[in-house]
Amino acid sequence: MSDAALADAPTPVLVTESAAKRIAFILSQEDQKGMKLRISVSGGGCSGFQYGFTFDDTKNDDDILIEKDGAAVLIDTTSLELLGGSQIDYVEDMIGASFQIKNPQAKSSCGCGNSFSV
Numbered sequence: 001m002s003d004a005a006l007a008d009a010p011t012p013v014l015v016t017e018s019a020a021k022r023i024a025f026i027l028s029q030e031d032q033k034g035m036k037l038r039i040s041v042s043g044g045g046c047s048g049f050q051y052g053f054t055f056d057d058t059k060n061d062d063d064i065l066i067e068k069d070g071a072a073v074l075i076d077t078t079s080l081e082l083l084g085g086s087q088i089d090y091v092e093d094m095i096g097a098s099f100q101i102k103n104p105q106a107k108s109s110c111g112c113g114n115s116f117s118v
Contacts, residue, residue, distance in 0.1 A: 023071035
């Protein structure tokens with residue numbers, strides 16, 4: 001890859017150990033061989049963009065694949081532009097448990113953390 005291509009490449013997305021363990025656990029419970037967690041960004045939500053989480057068994061040509069501790073995450077290149085530098089985490093606290101995205105590009109987000117603006 002050329003220096004120019006590296007300069008244009010989005011900042012990687014980090015999947016925490018906690019998130020990787022939870023993804024692997026969910027897939028093992030559902031007996032979903034070959035499935036991956038797909039994270040996407042689409043227009044909508046109360047802040048402009050919203051995060052989407054689905055399971056998918058197909059890696060498209062424009063997807064990047066992040067693998068960690070037996071878990072696999074797919075992100076399409078368009079979503080990656082808005083997720084670059086983010087940390088995908090799984091958090092359990094007194095009010096519940098959920099995947100959370102800590103996105104350094106987000107200028108603001110809604111109270112539930114599922115939508116953001118840049």
